[in-house]
Amino acid sequence: MLRSLRTRAGVAVISVVSVAVLVFFITQLLPGDPARIAAGQYATEEQVAGVRAQYGLDKPIAAQFADYMSALFQLDLGTSIRTGRPVRGELLDRLPATLELGLLSLLIAVVVGVGLGVAAAVHRRRPLDTLVQLYVVFASATAIFWVALVAIALFVNELGVFNSPTGRLPRGFPAPDHVTGFSVVDALLAGDTATAGAALRTLLLPAILLGVFASPSIIKVVRSSTIRALESDYARTSRSFGYPRSSILLRDGLRNSLLPVITNIGLVAGFVLAGGNVLIEQLFAWPGIGGYAYRSLQENDLFALRGYVIFIGVAYVLINTVLEFVYRRVDPRVEITEGR
Template identity: 40%
Template sequence: MSSGSIVSSTCARCRPVKPVSVAAYPRLRAVAFRVAQSIPVVIGVVVISFLLTRTLPGDPAAYFAGAAADEASIAEVRKALGLDKPLIQQFFIYVGDLMQGDLGQSISSGRPVATDLASRLPASLELTLTALILSCGIAIPLGILAATRPGSWVDHLCRVLVTAGVSLPTFFTGIVLIYVFYYLLGIAPSPLGRLDFIYLDPDRVTGFYLIDAALMGDWETWRGAAKQLILPAITLALFTLAPIARMTRAAMLTALSSDFIRTARAAGLSRGTILYGYAFRNALLPVVTTLGMVFSFTLGANVLVEKVFAWPGIGSYAVEALVVSDYAAVQGFVLAMALLFVALNLVIDLLYTAIDPRIGFSSK
């Protein structure tokens, strides 16, 4: 529908830039190349997600016709859902809609999938990002300290935290945190999702409550949203702490024992310069890689945390859609995740070049 105009307007905007960019901005060209590379991936995802949802056991028509439906009403529902058409035709209809930016209609929520995703993805992203910032804030310093003082109490603390983080399932940590901080101590707010019912949602700009509330200058709501965020974010942070801390420690150990650090020490550089200027910068590459993996993993896998804290995120949306064979919703979720990961990989690649200029895009 309107996508045609969007495409043409963006093209119109980039046309004067293009000749300049190719010549003068190798990084921009590299980004464009990267984006182009991801197109086959996205096409593959579209095809596979379509086929996979169709091979799911279960008949959405029978499900949505309700428990007391007879054959005739199931057939009516099947027709209404367009599931009576041959598979190949269904696929082309789906792709046609997709071209127009239409992800289809979710049967279970009765709303366009794009609307559902737009309301739920920010909730998951806000939670995941907060948890990751929190976990990086703890895990990276801890990893560095553990690496610089192997065998010390910091190292042991790191090991204990990491083991606990890995071995405690998130729903368990979540319930324990609720039990202690909400039920017993009464410090935490009611675990009722993103905002207690006495607040109104902030006006939607980004969908991130903290950002939207701040944009409105509504600090009361901001505080409300932040309070709701603390426990689930800690739960997820505990879970993501382990890989980041382990990777930081290992990468720092490798870096600290390498030749260039010995050279730097011999040259009499200060301890801080050696540690943060040379060792940490080199150790960052694997850490960033891990971070990317942890992020993508967490976003999809925090269903359990979402359930425990009544968080209206994308994970529980996908699971519910899957349970009722809501094809459009499942496909929309897979596609959104695929696009997100493509973007994420791009960001990580860009980060690589920023961290280590030796890794150029020119080499690929």
């Protein structure tokens, strides 16, 4: 067990360092001059040169890379050219908003994915299975921003089911005292049910959209694993002994289908944090790290972009490392197999 921990920790460190190195050299290829953008449209060459020197952009690439890696080992992600603030602080300030949206989206994705996956497996090759497969194709192939625009037009502008996409709270509602950083939870802790309800109505639509578009991969693995479990020898034996179908489904099908979900959550979390989340946060004016990355890309904020990608890379590696250990606890056969 201890050797396994050391191995996984080493792999995680190598992964993060590799991401950091790749990010540095890829961002060097971005078009435009960050110093000129930061200095402003009417800045003189002397002013641009001053900005370039301020951020170390006038140094050779090798020297910039050495400074960059040295700062990273001190947990310094640099200073945003756009805002002049430390990137790490800006990301941490926006992290609670992204986590609030991301965790609810992940919950929706798991509930929808497991529910539809099991239903499709139980009704294999029947109309319900076909409908679920069409849903998977639609959610996998359709652009999330297009569906989001349609959803805003329908459920916000026409039906008024959800609040306007103006951030975490509608206009006129004061932000609750910061306790957890989650608007709904903080409002409930303060006893302000009106603000909690308003925050929830603002949060639900982007969370549902992210959850729906993140669920296809879960549906596919749950469907296939449930089918295998229901067609296994022990399931056939249970049926021959007269066990009800619901009991077999819960004991054999659902239990075995949840193991692949654990490994799949890492991929879903990657989509929720760094894929659809960037577009959704921008469309819904959500003050999270996804919207921060979008604006940084628009304004060619080199250091903010690097910090964002490294931040997401570290989060992704940590999530998958934790999930791997959870999987080992749930299924001890993995440890036994590796120990041979």
